[in-house]
Amino acid sequence: MKLRKLGSIFLISALVLTGCQSSNSGKEEAAKESEKELSVVSATVSATQVLDKLDANLLGIPTTKQELPEKYKGLPEVGQAMNPDLEIVASLEPDVFVMDNMFKENVEESMKEYDINTFYFDTSTYSAFLNSIKELGKETNKEEQAAKVVEELKDVEKEAVAKKGEKEPTVAIIFGGGENFMLATETSYLGDLAKTVGAKNIATDLDTKVESPYIQFSLEQILKQNPDYILRFAHGNIEETKKSFDDAFDKNPAYKELDAVKNNKVVDLDPSIFNVSANLQVKEAITTLGEIFYGK
Template identity: 70%
Template structure:
């Protein structure tokens, strides 16, 4: 009888062990295996994916700084022209690209069966929405919400300094000697709007969809903004020289309140850009200091 009882105990134990193994209980290695794999062909997207703790298996080829944990991963080429064969070899569940390059790659993408997500970076507002959508796409909704709340809290902190102030702002975008005015549909224009500044370009034709319009000194003189933000693109040194030359040699600029009150600010290209990235945290805080600081 004792032998029969012992045998029954061993059989029952074996069945329980087998049941646990076959039952698919959530072991850590299995959870990781279930995560969606992602290939990123965008630096901005890579930054977001890092914050979302995504399972990234491929990154863009770039000289820009990448998240530490992505270093050494296979490279898939530059953001504007990724090597789709390399992407295919990595067999990702989701392929993340910058929406700015959608038109240039859409035809080539038809040859592959990628689940492609186009991250929108043209404005801060679209960037926030895109982070939320990306979180849903790769099953990282909680992480996406955390990141968005972090950005929103920085917004609130800056707006708390605003008070009743509503400073008028002109954003002059320069490349070489070609100057343009940034509208609210540009990244920089949308940032100014986000922190409560009034972009003088908003008084232009409401149907203006372009992020930039040709600069009119006459219009700037008419609006006489409280602040002028200058952003150099391309050859930074040459553009900055062109900015200074234009402001110093044209007496009309000297009539502006922003010039008289020393409120002409050159935006740091290490913080600001023409498209959104996670430097936006510092960008929002910097704009707050410019517009609402002592």
């Protein structure tokens, strides 16, 4: 009887020990997987800049005329952001393929043919950009590096608003392409940046339910809101649009009634710093907006 009891005890102990070893082994495997150096292919310049900061292992880069990090030069090109060559991407066998979320619909149908783990990087607003950096860090096992990049951007925000008083500066952000002008709302990249540095966008008062990043407006609406600042951003044919801006403001005397015009607070945003979507140059963009609204 005693021998049977001892046998049972040894059997239970062995099972418990085996279970513990199996559990520990599972945890070790999970830990190894989370520390694994993942290979990445990027089809977007913005994400490639971030991946450089994360010190990611890149196998392929976007085809672009824009400047890419030096260490990635010479890598295979996978096409432009709006239409990457998925056959080349698949041939590189990345653990993660990074695409601009703006062009997700362009490739969704074609993507079904390939078994590629795809991360869609959102650059539509500054807030979305920050979140995408965090999520990309998780996706590529670079969470610590991603947190550092986000922290650096948050520090730039704090510095930009250091001289802000209690009053919110009001602003109209006029977005132009040729002779077509629209107002950028808070759901646009530029509008979200202005909000980040503490400015109040008059577009919100014109349409409180607005979801579109840009809305039509009338001069009467601008006159009624009378913003402290007017930011003008030329897109597309920049020189042509700048001329259209100047012609509109010079030829229509109503513009001269605006406080922003009277106080010389109409600012043309530098297209080498500002854009319609986010990238790591956002640091300079935030600093510049802080200087415009609150001084250097």
